[in-house]
Amino acid sequence: MEGTLAWIIAACVIVPIILIAVVLWLRFKKRSKAHGSFIIRDIEAPPKLIDGEEATLHCTVDNDPEDLCVTWWIRRSGQEQEIQTSQMRGHSEEEEGLLDTSYVIRSQRDGHQYKASLSFIPHIERHRDVTFICRGVYGQHQKEKTFHCKTVYGKPKLSQPVIRSLLESGEVKYLINLEKFWPKSIKIIWRCGVEKTEEILSSTESLSDNPDTTYNISSEVRIPEDRHKDPGFRVQVTWEHKSMDKPESRELSIRDPDYRWTPVVEEIKFPRLFHGSATTLQCNISEYFPDAVTVKWLLSPQNSAELYEEINTANNQRIISRRESDNTYSYTTSLTITPTRGKHQGAVYICLVDHPSLEKPIERRTGGLQVYAKPQMLVPIEITMAESSRVQFSLNLQKFYPKDITISWHWEKTNGKYQLSAEERVSTQDGHLTYDVTSVVQTPDHLFKDPQMKIIVVWKHVSMEIPEIRSLSMKDLPWHPHVGSINVPKMEDEKKATMTCDIAKNSDPLSTSWFNKNDGNLTALPIESSKTERTYRISQKEKRQKDNTYSCEASLTFTPIISSDQVSEIICGVEHPSLEGPIERSSGHLHIDRSDVEIGEIKIPKLIKGENARMECPIYHYNPGKHTVTWFQKKMDVDKPIAIQNEHRRRVTTNRDQASDDQNTYKSCIELIPVSEEDNGTSYICRVEGSNSGQTKEKSTRWLKVYSC
Structure with a gap:
């Protein structure tokens, strides 16, 4: 009992003492922090700062008081500037750009340890000889650590792949461009070889400065064309620099996916193939380098998947190789063959x-x-005259394949186009290798009376790019007119006569024309004039012959007059569609026998009521002793003319024409005062009668009109 009590008393004394000791220790600890017991370790940094590659500085603080303030500073040329940021304690992080957008600050507390970091992108010009400071402040106490950026390295940048280019000398130039590196010293090695790149090449370098104190370098080598003809040939370039942990390299081969000068091969070009006709297959190859193309031609009969025949091209292959302006090569291979259907079809x-x-x-x-x-149209279209007035056309086409062919006939003229039905006969040639066909049509011969008429045949075949056409007109018919001479009868003054001209071996349509040639002037007959009573009658009579051609008689009937027709010519012109121009025949100069008298046209003045008027009628070869002259008046509604006697308003005279050298040329005149009731709508007639021969000739005026003023 006494022992237990003793222990209780002892505990009551010892426990308070221990509690007081703990409290005092804690107070001591806090006081020691307040007196600056935190520790800032050295700043940890990457072994090399590389321009353009992110770097992070780490700073650790031990014995971190709760109210410790850690900041980052930057010192340039003796001047310091805080890299400002807002920080959150604990395990959260916050990033913020400071001074410029390339700084990021992070912080983290782990127990009594505080970790701060600064991330940024080093830049040679901006950060060389710059000092970064990590500074801790607690109350009146301040501690810091520094990191001096003595060197910022620039790593060589391969801005583009190694460039290959073709030179006029036939070499290939390899060029590498490295940019933005620092320091200046750099090592570039070129090697080449087959399979293994063991041979070191001599290169040419060109170094240049950049405004930011970095450097660029270009390095090139030139390698002959022939070395690239081995597909195992390789070119390697390697570069080393202090900024790099290990060398970098690139290896190039003619079989790289980005190799630019592989052959461009066009499709095989060839025209249509015709049996037995030599033709050329052509293949164009371009844009390749080096000049080491090889070509083989193979033939697969009937497009067989397994069977190929390599063609011996020693005598039938033509090769054209040339170097182009861009230093690549082009190549044209052509193979000449003579195709036959038996071997080459399909x-x-x-x-x-x-x-x-x-x-x-x-x-x-x-x-x-x-x-x-x-x-093939080996002979012209055959044209013959068939029975029943029909013309037959035969077309013969030979040596074609395949058998199917389309032949169509039609005739056309200005007012339409009409199909013709044909008969066809097909036959085989050369052991069924080719075919012949004959196509025949008939058409009425009267269709050719239209000069615009044409017979047209068109044939189409798969071997032809466009259809072939033949057009036949009357000019193509074989029947051309044969024109004889003009038959000239005896010619007498004022006596009707008929000339004829015979035409043979012709087909319709045939036309004839007659002309009068006088003093070089050609006048078509008949002459259409209301002032003459002369008439010309033209006729054309046709007759079909035994050979189905026609003969024709053309005639001209007229009354010759010596005063106008003497020494003139009559010409007959024959026109036919088969002729390029008309065929002409001449009568020669006419010789006309003189008659006893001739009467000219009556000259009529304008008739005005109540005013004197004079009509004159010339008479040639007039003999007052053998001839008499009488004037008549004829009214429209009266058949018989009335002889005129001299009276107070009408007077008839017949006298020699003083203006003519011919003594037998006279003028018969009637002088009258026109009266409307008597002269309007009448005709005056001058009649000459022979007293011995009884021959009578006369001339009449038109129906007269009398004007009031």
């Missing part, structure tokens, strides 16, 4: 193009060949 020609830049050859195919035979 076959395929293949052109294989190989080059060191290709993993496998490029292949171009023709597709299954189609061998044609074009219809």
Whole structure:
């Protein structure tokens, strides 16, 4: 009991003492912090600061008081500037750009340890010889650590892939451009070889400065064309620099995916293939380098997938290789063949193009060949006269393939176009390799009376690019007129006569024309004039002959007058659509025997009521002892004319014409005072009668009109 009490008393004394000791220790601890017991360790930084690559500085504070303030500063040229940020304690992070957008500050508390970091993108010009400061402040106590950026490295940048270009000398230039590196010293090595790049090449470098104190360098090598003809040839470039942890390199081959000068192979070009006719297949290859293209031609009969025949091109292949302005090469290969339907119908020609830049050859195919035979028109269209007044046309086309052919006939003229029905006969040639066809149509011969009439035949065949056409008109018919001489009878003054002209071996339509040629002037007959009573009658009589052609008699009937027709010519013109121009025949100069008298046209003045008027009628070869002249007046409604006697208003005289050298030329005149009731609508007639021959000739005026003023 006493022992237990003793323990209780002891506990009551010891426990308060322990509690007081703990409180005093805590107060001491706090007081020691208040006196600046926190510790800032050295700033941890990357071994190299590389321009453009993010870097982070780390600063750790031990024995961190709760109210400790940690800031980052930057010192340039002796001047300090705080990199300001707002920080959140605990485990949260906040990023904010300071001074410029390239600074990010992070902080984190872990127990009594405080970690601060500063991330930024180093820049050679901006950060060289710059000092970063991590500063801790608690009350009146301040501690800091610094990091001096003595050197910021610029790592060489490959701004573009290694450039390959073709030179006029035939070499290939390889060029690498490295930019923005610092310090200046850099090492570039070029190697080449087959499979392994063991041979070191001599290069040319060009170094240049940048405004931000960095450097650029260009390095190039030149390699002959022939070395690139081996597909295993490689070129390697390697560069080393202090900013780099290890060297970098690029290796190039002619079989790289980005190699620009692989062959461009066009499709095989060839025209239509015709049986037995030599033709050329052509394949164009371009834009390749080096000049090391090889070509093979293969033939696959009937487009067989397994069977190929390599063609010996020693004698039938033509190769044209040339260098272009861009220093690449182009190549044209052409293969000459003579296709036959037996061997080449449905076959395929293949052109294989190989080059060191290709993993496998490029292949171009023709597709299954189609061998044609074009219809040949070896003889002209045959034209014959058939029975029943029909003209027959026969077209013969030979040596074509395939068999199907379209032949159409039609005739056309100005007012329409009409199809014709044809008969066709097809036969085989050359053991069924080709075909012949004969197409026949008939048409009535009267259709050719229209000079615009044409017979047209059109044939189409798969071997032909466009249809062929033949057009036949009357000019193409074989029956051209044969024109004889003009038959001239005895010609007497004022006696009717008929001339004829015979025309043979012609077909319809035929036309004849008659002309009078006098003193070089040509006048078409008949002469249409109201002032003459002369008449011309033209006729044309046709007769069909045994050979179905026609004969024709053209005639001209007229009354010759010695005063106008003597020594003139009569011309017969024959026109036919088969002729380029008319055929003319001449009567020669006419010889006309003189008659006893001739009467000219009566001259009529304007008749005005109550005013004197004079009509004159010339008479040639007039003999007052043998001829008499009488004037008559004829009214429209009276058949019989009335002889005129001299009276107070009408007086008739006949006297020799003093103006003419011919003593037998006279003028018979009637002087009258026109009266409307008597003279209006009447005709005056001058009649000459022969006292011995009994011959009578006369001339009459038109129906007269009397004017009031």
